[in-house]
Amino acid sequence: MTGSTQNCVSEEELYQTTLQWIAKRGVELKEIAELTFFLQKDYLPSLTLEECLENVKQVLKKREVQNAVLTGIQLDMLAERRQLEEPLLDMLVRDEGLYGIDEVLSMAILNVYGSIGLTNYGYIDRVKPGVLKRLNDKHDGEIHTFLDDIVGAIAASASSRLAHNRKQAPPD
Template identity: 35%
Template sequence: MKHDSELLASMKDPSYNVHRTIAMSICGLYGSGAISLFGFVDCKFRFFFPTKRPKSFISKGICAIVASVASVVISDNVKEDYTKKNLDLLLSRGVQLEDMVDILDQLQRPYNPDMERSLCEEHILAVLRKQQTFHAIQMGVKIDTAVENKEFSEQYNHIVGRDEGLFGVDESIATAVPLMYGTIALTNFGYLDKEKIGIIKELDSDHGEGKCNTFIDDIVCGIVAAACGRLAHNNTPTFSKPVK
């Protein structure tokens, strides 16, 4: 970078944000709370680190690490296991654990043909233990149910009930889950959202008798995608690990 005049000139531009984007990929692994904290630490960088240059890749990396650690400390106070609550909420919308295990198995089998199916269940359950997963599922279920009961305005009930193409709030809420497991999980979310495998397709196509599955199908995409990312992160090939 020291010898790249074009890159140096770009970094001096007030609108340059690539260093923030890269650093925030760290925060994404620790949830939306870490991303919010990143914004605070970034704005207050001079206060916390008066001798450091704020507009550099290393400074944004420091912000990301501080924000992520702070988020871990805060979330560490949450000792409750949310698995049962999440499974109950999913079941209330017709989604069973095995439905999600089936999709994860189908996605991962080509890459790991000797994988035990129980490994897929293990990673799905690990995602379901998270408080952030609970919050996403809870909100998605509440909105779908409220639309079915016509609790919103006629316009909103229409937009959400028909899952109109430009309505993206359902994906926004659902991606809070895979974001905790890195960009690979987010990529898997996009794939599942388009391919609609298994129970995801069933939910997406079930609009009979005033049924609304606009949020729940994306929530299931998010859970399975997160489990894909978690499985990948826990089975890192030797050549991908840092050299000692």
């Protein structure tokens, strides 16, 4: 960010585009909401999947989150089409261990709701429940190096948002 201050896309358009890009990559918002539910169900007995879904949507309305989603998905798609240059292409195709820019984008998402989402993000990124397992299967030629981390970060941020609104912490 160092330049022009005029926006050409409306806020609502940017939100809708973000939802479309996520759908286009095969992820349903409901699946992200299920991750949030997985993270919180033992701590908030009255929690519903609908409430999780609503919080996921609110997270996706934040501009910083949209920026990270669009940039990450763009890089995944370019890697799939082999339109990145080496050695970057190889790092993304192999989801290389020492390449941490995917986590860096996830942090940008998590930070919007404060530091309390960090733990939940790390936990589901390692345990890989639900949609995260599918995104990590690499046998079908699809590349989700960024998206799997981003989906985890959105789910963890929705947990933080729930916690802040209920004045109750997410589990960790």
